[in-house]
Amino acid sequence: MMSSVTVTLPEALARVVGRREFSVEAATVGQAVAALDATSHGLSDRICDERGQVRKHVLLYVDDTDIRELNGLETPVKSGATITVVAAVSGG
Numbered sequence: 001m002m003s004s005v006t007v008t009l010p011e012a013l014a015r016v017v018g019r020r021e022f023s024v025e026a027a028t029v030g031q032a033v034a035a036l037d038a039t040s041h042g043l044s045d046r047i048c049d050e051r052g053q054v055r056k057h058v059l060l061y062v063d064d065t066d067i068r069e070l071n072g073l074e075t076p077v078k079s080g081a082t083i084t085v086v087a088a089v090s091g092g
Contacts, residue, residue, distance in 0.1 A: 002027050003079035007036060010087040017043055029060060030073030032083050047085060048073075059086040 002025040014020035017040040024039075026032035030052075036043040049055050052073075060067045061084040067075045077083065 002031075003077055003081065005032055005077045005079070005081045005083055007032055007083045007085065009085050012087055013043070013046060013085065016046070026077055028073065029062060029067055029075045029077060029083055032077060033060075033073065057088045059088055060084070061086065 005024060005026055007022045007024060009017070009020050009022075011020070019040070022036060022039055024032050024035035026035050033044050033047050036047075047055060047058050047060070054060060054067075054073065062070065062075055062077060062081055067073065
């Protein structure tokens with residue numbers, strides 16, 4: 001069943017697409033990421049790689065839980081949930 005969820009982006013991605021927050025209909029995190037392309041073509045490519053996996057430098061949270069601790073992109077989302085995209089920072 002599809003749910004209305006909010007996806008929030010980090011500042012760097014928000015500058016590229018002109019918005020920080022999106023409302024999408026999805027049953028899973030993966031569907032929510034794919035739905036971002038309906039409002040901002042190419043955004044899902046910045047989150048997922050060519051294999052459809054979350055890029056190494058990107059973290060996704062459903063509410064306050066990292067999807068890596070759940071079922072990854074197959075994690076179900078409930079209506080009203082917030083998916084937060086975080087750009088990991090690394091370097092030395």
